[in-house]
Amino acid sequence: GAGVSQSPSNKVTEKGKDVELRCDPISGHTALYWYRQSLGQGLEFLIYFQGNSAPDKSGLPSDRFSAERTGGSVSTLTIQRTQQEDSAVYLCASSLAPAGRSAQGELFFGEGSRLTVL
Amino acid sequence: GQQLNQSPQSMFIQEGEDVSMNCTSSSIFNTWLWYKQDPGEGPVLLIALYKAGELTSNGRLTAQFGITRKDSFLNISASIPSDVGIYFCAGQRGGGADGLTFGKGTHLIIQP
Numbered sequence: 001g002a003g004v005s006q007s008p009s010n011k012v013t014e015k016g017k018d019v020e021l022r023c024d025p026i027s028g029h030t031a032l033y034w035y036r037q038s039l040g041q042g043l044e045f046l047i048y049f050q051g052n053s054a055p056d057k058s059g060l061p062s063d064r065f066s067a068e069r070t071g072g073s074v075s076t077l078t079i080q081r082t083q084q085e086d087s088a089v090y091l092c093a094s095s096l097a098p099a100g101r102s103a104q105g106e107l108f109f110g111e112g113s114r115l116t117v118l
Numbered sequence: 119g120q121q122l123n124q125s126p127q128s129m130f131i132q133e134g135e136d137v138s139m140n141c142t143s144s145s146i147f148n149t150w151l152w153y154k155q156d157p158g159e160g161p162v163l164l165i166a167l168y169k170a171g172e173l174t175s176n177g178r179l180t181a182q183f184g185i186t187r188k189d190s191f192l193n194i195s196a197s198i199p200s201d202v203g204i205y206f207c208a209g210q211r212g213g214g215a216d217g218l219t220f221g222k223g224t225h226l227i228i229q230p
Contacts (some may be wrong), residue, residue, distance in 0.1 A: 004160070005120060035220075042124075042222035043161070091160055106151070107218075109160030 002026070004110035010103030012116045013082055021077045021113045032075050033107065034067055034092045043091065045094050049075060084115045089114050124207050126219030131197060132229055138222040139205060140191040147209035147219075150183050150190035153225070155204045164205075165192070194226075201226050 005024040013019050025032050034046040045059035049069040060066070064082075069075040078087055093107040124141045132135060141150070149168055153161035165176050167183035167190060174181055180193045190209075194201055207221040 033218075043220040045218070057184055093160070102222075106166055109153075109162070111158065111160050 005107055006090075006093055006110035006113050006115055009111065010114045010116075012118065014118050015084060016081055018078065018080045019082055019115060021079075021090050021092075023075045023094075023110060024075070025073065025075070025091030025092070026096075026108055027073075029094035029096050029108075030072070031095040031097065032042075032069055033093045033095075034075070034077050035093065036061075037089045037091055037112070039088075044089075047079070072086070077081055079115075083116050087115055087117045122207060122209055122219050122221040124224055126224055127222070128227065130223040130229055133197060135197055136183050137194040137197055137201070137226060138191060139157050139207075139208035139222045140189060141209070142189040142210055143219075144188065144199060145209075145211070146187040147211055148187070149210035150181070150206040151210070152179075152190070153208065155206065157203070161206055192211055195203045197226075197228055199204045199228055 004026055011019055028084045030051045032049040035043040036046055037043050047060055047067045048056040048085045064080045067077045089112040090110055091112045097106050122141050122143050145157055149165050150156045152164045154164050155161040164179055165174050165181040167174055170183055170187045172183040178195045184190055204225050205221040206223045212220050
């Protein structure tokens with residue numbers, strides 16, 4: 001597709017269950033980012049993938065969070081044993097090149113996956 | 119981590135009014151970006167600034183990269199109903215996600 005695609009758009013789960021969120025970046029974009037947006041808050045960085053390099057996982061809030069990017073394209077964010085505080089909108093973004101001093105680093109966001117943990 | 123102070127947190131204005139919002143940081147950034155987020159959507163890039171002192175316009179929007187590289191502002195002239203949304207500033211220090219920091223957003227509400 002033309003833009004960043006995320007699924008599901010909405011997910012309601014029970015506390016303690018595992019969830020998987022999927023991101024399909026813009027074709028050809030080498031950089032992929034996951035952010036979390038809680039109600040009324042800004043964007044909290046979670047994890048960053050760039051090409052074949054080891055991902056930057058410095059933003060993951062706990063070891064219940066993990067992410068993979070297969071074949072340099074689609075990414076899956078997994079949250080294990082979900083807690084109520086995990087409820088948020090999870091946004092994926094991609095860019096043509098690493099974020100930096102050029103337009104190629106500009107991030108394009110998907111519409112997000114809204115997660116509600118009951 | 120890095121902190122961006124974005125203000126105001128929210129704005130209630132009348133249609134046709136001009137709007138101004140800004141971001142400040144204690145650290146230097148090499149790039150400033152302004153995004154807008156509509157309800158149920160992801161943020162969309164409005165303006166990107168790459169040089170200190172740069173002033174860039176995009177229609178009714180004008181943004182500037184502060185000369186100290188620690189601040190940026192966004193102005194919207196003659197606001198219209200579709201300007202409603204949340205505006206985020208973002209600063210980049212360098213390559214990769216570690217150099218990208220977002221403000222907490224300015225929620226713009228236009229009263230009829």
